[in-house]
Amino acid sequence: MIISTKGRYGLRAMFELAKAYGQDPLSIKQIAAMQNLSEQYLEQIFSKLKGAGLVRSTRGAGGGYTLAETPGGISVGQVLTALEGELVPADCVGDDAAGCAKAGLCTTHIIWQRIYDGFTGVVNAITLQDMVDDFHRLIADRPQAKNVKC
Amino acid sequence: MIISTKGRYGLRAMFELAKAYGQDPLSIKQIAAMQNLSEQYLEQIFSKLKGAGLVRSTRGAGGGYTLAETPGGISVGQVLTALEGELVPADCVGDDAAGCAKAGLCTTHIIWQRIYDGFTGVVNAITLQDMVDDFHRLIADRPQAKNVKC
C-alpha cells in the first residue's frame, strides 16, 4: 500500500472539511464520529495538516477545524505530502534531495524522476473541489451513496 | 519512500540484465558485486522476480539469470509490482480488490482509482528498453557516466 492510514484517513477528513466549507468549523470529535476513527489518532493527523498550513483551527467551545483555503486551492497531493512526507520513489529525487550529486550521470535517476513527476502530476491535479464535485454527481445519481465510504 | 529497497535494488538488477540481454547469464554474485549488495538479499529479490516470470534461471557453474523476455517486453511497473506487491494507494482498488463492494457508491474510491490508474499508467509505460536507451544516450554525451549509479 503506497499510502498509509495517516494519508487515507487524513484525506477523508479533509474531504469532510471541504464539504463543510463556508460553514462552522468541524471538531475532531465530529469527524471521528463520522468516520469511526479514534479522536487521538485524528488529532495527530490534524496536527500535521495544520503544520502544513492546510487547515485553520479555532479553539474553545464550538471550535474545530476549517480549510485554510478554498477546496479548489488544496490538492490531494498537498494533503498526502503533508501526512506521508514527500511521495518520492527514491531519495535521490524530490525537493528534499536538493539535487542528487549524480543527477545527469545516473540512469536509474532518470527513471525515479520520471515516476516522481508522473505521480505528483496526478495527485497535484486533483483538488478537494474535484472530490466535492464527484460527490454531488454521485448522490444526484444514487442518493443512497450519501453515507457510503470505503 | 514509495518504493522499498527490494523494488529499488531489483529494478537496478533488472537493468543490468537488460544491458546484458542476448549474452551469457549474469550470476547473483556478479550483480551483487556490481551494485555492492548482499548476495542473500539479492537472492530473495530474484526469487520474486522468477516467481513473476520476469527472469529465467540457469543453475550450476556459469549459470545465473537472464530476462524472460526482450527488454522492451518488460515494464518498470511489472518489476516493481513483482517486488512490492500491487502499487495501490488503498486496498479498495487494484486487481486484488476484485471490485470493492462500495465502488460506485463511495467518493474516495473514485480518487484512489484515479491515483492508481495514473501511477500504473506511468510505470507501465516505461520499459527496460527505455532505460537501456537512456543509458546509451547518457554515455554518448558523458562517457564518465558509465559506472555512476545512485
Next chain:
DNA sequence: AATATATCATAGTAATTTTGTCAAGATTAT
C-alpha cells in the same frame, strides 16, 4: 566420480515504521 559453481528454500533477527493509546496542559466561547 569429484569438485566447483550456481540457484533454491527456509528460518531467524535487529531496526524501523506504522498505528495507534494515554495523559496533562493551554486556550477560548459561553
Next chain:
DNA sequence: ATAATCTTGACAAAATTACTATGATATATT
C-alpha cells in the same frame, strides 16, 4: 467559572523492512 476544544509529548503493540545465516539441490567442468 466552566465546558469544550486544541496542543503536546510520552509510550507501546504490531507490522514491515532489511537484511543474515544455513543447508539443500542442480549443473558444468575437470
